[in-house]
Amino acid sequence: MTIAEQSRQEGEHSASLKIARQLIANGVDRAIVKMSTGLSDDELASLVR
Numbered sequence: 001m002t003i004a005e006q007s008r009q010e011g012e013h014s015a016s017l018k019i020a021r022q023l024i025a026n027g028v029d030r031a032i033v034k035m036s037t038g039l040s041d042d043e044l045a046s047l048v049r
Contacts, residue, residue, distance in 0.1 A: 016037040016038060016039055017037075017039070017043070017047065019036075019037055020033050020037045020039055020043075020044060020047055021047055023036070023037075024044075024047060024048060030044055030048075
């Protein structure tokens with residue numbers, strides 16, 4: 001994996017976390033957030049804390 005690819009993946013992951021935070025804050029069910037963002041259960045749990 002090149003540095004550019006790694007940077008792109010990190011950016012996409014960061015965007016997914018931001019979107020998940022917003023969805024959770026607006027009352028969207030966690031299963032839908034997980035399916036929509038591709039985040040793991042552990043990542044979602046860390047956002048809810």
